[in-house]
Amino acid sequence: MGACAALNCTSTDRIKATTDIAGPGVLYAYIVSALLAVAAVAFGYLSDSLPAWYLNETDEAVIASFQTWLPSGKNVAPLKWLYVKIKNVLCFGGPSSPHRKLSRQQRQEVLTRFVLTLSDQQLATGLAILIAAVANQCTLSVWEFQLAFSLAWFSSTTHLATLDCLHEYFLEHGAVHNWRVLGMVALLLLLMYSLVMNLASVDTTLPVACTFLYFGDRGLYDQTDLIISDILSISLTLIILTWQYVVRIRWSYKNKETKPTIVERTLFSLRTRRFREALQPTKKELDLILEEAAAEHDSTSRRRELERIRISKGLQYHWLVAWRASCTYSESFLSLGPMLCFMISFGFTQLYVNRWHSLAPVDIDTSMSVGQIMPLFLLVLPPLVAAESYYGKSGATWMLIDC
Structure with a gap:
């Protein structure tokens, strides 16, 4: 707390935000990784690439109904013909290898590798940004702290969405799963602390540590207590957040077989x-x-x-x-989706409002430094892991076009 020895709790005209939190590279990396994770889960579900024991009759009906809407082989024949012609050209006129169709088990393994990499990235980045924000409360402004919380919320809810696809993997790797659960609990505690600090903070230009000076009041110079609606709002948010973590952690430990009560x-x-x-x-x-x-x-x-x-x-x-x-829907894989969609939408809305529609006067350095480029390059890892698994299962070579 040496940096807090000279803590200045006087409002400033403008906030000079750190690029490690508010930079464009960091923000876009969080958004793209979240979209990739949600798209992977949706693709795995609708393409019937999840383990069969995840699903019940409701899921099977939804998947079958979706697949009947897909174009038939006759309708996509021109596209297949064009694809073969392009492959022949790229193979310099030589015959191209036929398309290798993966079995369901192979699709599950490819999807698991891809989602697992994304999941670990989301957990690690969420922990990293919150630990950094909490450790620098004496220097970070409330606005930067709120943005860090929005990114961590976005990351944590996306991580929760990926857990539904990794159930079988966690059962097979119990020791590593326990370490991941410890990380989830740590992230949950940090989110709860950050959420309370965000509610208690009023002046976004002050350092976060100044919040302790007027905690429970409506401002630094206003001794009026917080109104009941603010307290109820944060309580409801904490309940929803904690409940989702409890449900997902409990689900991840559920065995394939239904155990007697x-x-x-x-x-x-x-x-x-x-x-x-x-x-x-x-x-x-x-x-x-x-x-x-x-x-x-x-x-x-x-x-x-x-x-x-x-x-x-x-x-x-x-x-x-x-x-x-x-009753059948409540026990289905599909039933896990609506609340997660709400939480991800809530996180995206928070991020959008805090970053692009904030009333705080902020100066942000938009230059693409190493700290901005690195998160974008890390997005390449999940597709590379999935490609490695796919080509290993299909027997194809490491080429975009298999000749």
């Missing part, structure tokens, strides 16, 4: 006590029997529910159909 285990133990005393099965055998019994119970319940819908009529029929559709 504590209630089911207790009932099973009570009902089979006599048989267990007589047959004395091992613990592994008991677990297998219990899982099979739970699966049979789920199947029976589903059959009864569908039969009840079949024999119902009128308003009852529509109500039961709507109820089942709602």
Whole structure:
């Protein structure tokens, strides 16, 4: 805190923003990486390139419906003919190799490599910018701190979106997954702290550390307490943010198999006590029997529910159909999307308003320095990783056109 020894909490006419936070290269790199991540998740879902156990009947219906809208082979025949001609020209008249179609498992591996690289980038950059902002509270202005928070929010929500595609990878790499979860928890705590500081800060030209001098008041020279609407606003935002992290972390640890609940285990133990005393099965055998019994119970319940819908009529029929559709949707992969879309939109809006529509007088150096160019070049890594995986799976050579 040596830099805070001479802390100046006097408002200034203009803010000279650091390019490491407000520079164009940094901003565009964050935006492009977020768009790439969202596009990769959407492509993996709609192209049926996710593991089958991620999806339920709602997802399968949506994917099948989307793929029926795609152009048929007859409609794209002219484009295929043109593509073959271009390949022949680029191969200097020689015959080009036929297009290699990847299996679903191979598509999953390519998508996982691509999304994993993007996911780790988003987590690392979110942590880096918030740690740097918190460590430099004595010199960073409130405006720069707010922009850093907007970038970190944007990065964290994009990272949450990528987790849905990496479920199987995390189960297979448990130790590394735990380290990633620790990073997510650290990022969540930093986001919560930054969000509170943003609410408490009023004058955007002051250093962030000055906020502690009037924390809980509406300004440095205004001793009026914060109004209840501001407190409710930040509380709701914190609840939504924390809930999304809890849901995603819990989802990432969910096993492929549906494990029996504590209630089911207790009932099973009570009902089979006599048989267990007589047959004395091992613990592994008991677990297998219990899982099979739970699966049979789920199947029976589903059959009864569908039969009840079949024999119902009128308003009852529509109500039961709507109820089942709602329950099925809530358990689908698709149901994870709306809240994430809201959070990403919220983050983009914050970033846009704070950076391009801020009322604060700001001077920003827009020259493309090393700190601006480096984040843009890092965007090349995910496509390179995906290309390496693709060409390794398809057996093709490292060329844009496989001759």
